[in-house]
Amino acid sequence: VVERLVVVGGDAGGMGAISAARKGKPDLEVVAFERGSWTSYSACGIPYLVGGEVDAIDDLVARSPEEHRRAGIDVRLRHEVTAIDLERGEVEVRDLDSDVTTREGYDHLMLGLGGVPVRPDLPGIDLPFVHGVQTLDDAAALLEQAGPRTDRVVVVGGGYIGLEMAEAFVRRGSAVVLVERSDQVMATFDPDLAVMVAEALRRFGVEVRLGCDVTGFEEGAVLTVDGPIPADLVVLGIGVAPNSALAGAAGLDLGVKDAIRVDARQATSAERVWAAGDCCESRHLVSGAPVHIALGTVANKQAKVAGRNIGGVHAEFPGVLGTAISRICSTEVARTGLGSAEAREAGFDLAVATVETTTRARYLPDTAPMTVRLIAECGTGRVLGAQIIGGPGAAKRIDTCAAAITAGMTAQDVVDLDLAYAPPFSGVWDPVQVAAREVLKVV
Numbered sequence: 350v351v352e353r354l355v356v357v358g359g360d361a362g363g364m365g366a367i368s369a370a371r372k373g374k375p376d377l378e379v380v381a382f383e384r385g386s387w388t389s390y391s392a393c394g395i396p397y398l399v400g401g402e403v404d405a406i407d408d409l410v411a412r413s414p415e416e417h418r419r420a421g422i423d424v425r426l427r428h429e430v431t432a433i434d435l436e437r438g439e440v441e442v443r444d445l446d447s448d449v450t451t452r453e454g455y456d457h458l459m460l461g462l463g464g465v466p467v468r469p470d471l472p473g474i475d476l477p478f479v480h481g482v483q484t485l486d487d488a489a490a491l492l493e494q495a496g497p498r499t500d501r502v503v504v505v506g507g508g509y510i511g512l513e514m515a516e517a518f519v520r521r522g523s524a525v526v527l528v529e530r531s532d533q534v535m536a537t538f539d540p541d542l543a544v545m546v547a548e549a550l551r552r553f554g555v556e557v558r559l560g561c562d563v564t565g566f567e568e569g570a571v572l573t574v575d576g577p578i579p580a581d582l583v584v585l586g587i588g589v590a591p592n593s594a595l596a597g598a599a600g601l602d603l604g605v606k607d608a609i610r611v612d613a614r615q616a617t618s619a620e621r622v623w624a625a626g627d628c629c630e631s632r633h634l635v636s637g638a639p640v641h642i643a644l645g646t647v648a649n650k651q652a653k654v655a656g657r658n659i660g661g662v663h664a665e666f667p668g669v670l671g672t673a674i675s676r677i678c679s680t681e682v683a684r685t686g687l688g689s690a691e692a693r694e695a696g697f698d699l700a701v702a703t704v705e706t707t708t709r710a711r712y713l714p715d716t717a718p719m720t721v722r723l724i725a726e727c728g729t730g731r732v733l734g735a736q737i738i739g740g741p742g743a744a745k746r747i748d749t750c751a752a753a754i755t756a757g758m759t760a761q762d763v764v765d766l767d768l769a770y771a772p773p774f775s776g777v778w779d780p781v782q783v784a785a786r787e788v789l790k791v792v
């Protein structure tokens with residue numbers, strides 16, 4: 350009997366499961382519903398499209414609907430799944446163009462519903478000049494309104510998406526104000542390092558207003574506790590919530606932040622229903638706690654795991670460290686594992702070292718400063734987290750830290766690693782090892 354896989358969501362979390370599923374079950378019939386107009390795209394590229402480093406929206410598409418169809422997948426664009434009937438194994442689907450609703454049966458259901466930009470319930474939030482950025486459709490709407498040039502842009506929220514969008518609009522020639530309610534940007538960074546990120550933004554020309562609460566929006570302005578800020582366009586960068594309402598309404602268990610609860614196989618609480626990506630939970634590899642971390646890296650890996658299980662092969666997703674990297678103007682930033690406050694909250698006694706070093710040998714002309722913070726457990730020396738800020742070449746070194754944490758390595762293990770060196774790449778001690786040596790002094 351040929352089994353039928355129904356995929357909801359046409360990006361990484363949904364489509365990423367298909368090839369792995371078919372490997373185990375080559376005859377699997379696959380139909381994929383996407384309410385937007387694109388499939389398998391890089392939302393991560395949106396800031397570079399807006400900033401003009403990428404020419405066209407289609408450049409961000411890794412696999413078009415036609416390519417998926419050629420691979421035998423029945424892709425239906427502008428089709429929104431509006432309900433899931435777990436008992437009958439059916440979904441209700443609305444064709445957004447004809448407004449006709451049909452029901453489709455499944456043997457396996459793959460939910461890659463993604464996330465939704467957080468939209469605070471403030472007066473004027475639904476005005477057309479207030480934009481969230483999550484999908485390519487959002488990017489298309491934003492670009493259409495921005496036109497060739499927008500004079501005044503206000504970005505609300507200082508997470509990495511807000512920061513990348515602020516940079517993008519400066520590159521387009523706009524005057525950009527970034528408004529953040531808390532007293533730091535990048536909440537996942539330790540506060541003193543986040544200060545350096547805010548400074549980088551200011552150097553690039555972004556006006557950063559910290560501790561400034563937005564109270565509403567009206568045509569031409571963002572209203573804040575400190576008074577109105579003129580704006581032709583507003584971008585929300587307040588965070589991403591799991592798009593889990595459909596799953597919750599169907600009776601699937603939801604977990605942390607209302608993300609869809611999944612086990613290590615990416616199985617939801619219902620038989621033959623799977624979830625991956627921004628719509629579902631992950632487990633933190635250090636704290637062991639369930640977390641909602643919306644990253645493309647996680648979505649792709651979880652989808653593969655779900656796909657293998659759908660294909661009849663047992664597979665498990667080990668968990669996440671929240672390893673993330675971003676370029677804010679010419680400053681690179683990255684983090685992995687637990688931050689200092691998070692680690693203390695999780696009950697660890699900490700040994701923390703922060704070193705100022707350089708991206709290359711000090712004597713080379715284009716070497717740039719970089720800061721590495723390494724967080725370890727007192728006594729054992731086990732590495733728990735790391736944060737890096739610096740010039741070109743600095744941030745990707747976070748991967749050494751992520752690998753060390755995943756392997757359960759201590760600061761001494763990191764010092765002992767046989768890492769590569771030549772003057773154009775680092776000092777003779779890699780910057781991460783310089784930090785590990787400092788940690789050993791306080792561990």
Ligand SMILES: Cc1cc2nc3c(=O)[nH]c(=O)nc-3n(C[C@H](O)[C@H](O)[C@H](O)COP(=O)(O)OP(=O)(O)OC[C@H]3O[C@@H](n4cnc5c(N)ncnc54)[C@H](O)[C@@H]3O)c2cc1C
Nearest residue numbers: 358360361362384392393429430463626627643644645646
């Ligand atoms: C501006 C920006 C920059 C980013 N940069 C990075 C980065 O540098 N690195 C990184 O790792 N991650 C980054 N991310 C995060 C990354 O893009 C997401 O984690 C990833 O796209 C998640 O994939 P997903 O398939 O779970 O969700 P999505 O990409 O959101 O896809 C979900 C899809 O499901 C569709 N859908 C939802 N509900 C329905 C329904 N009921 N019926 C039919 N279709 C539906 C949506 O239209 C959407 O196309 C960035 C995100 C943004 C927005």
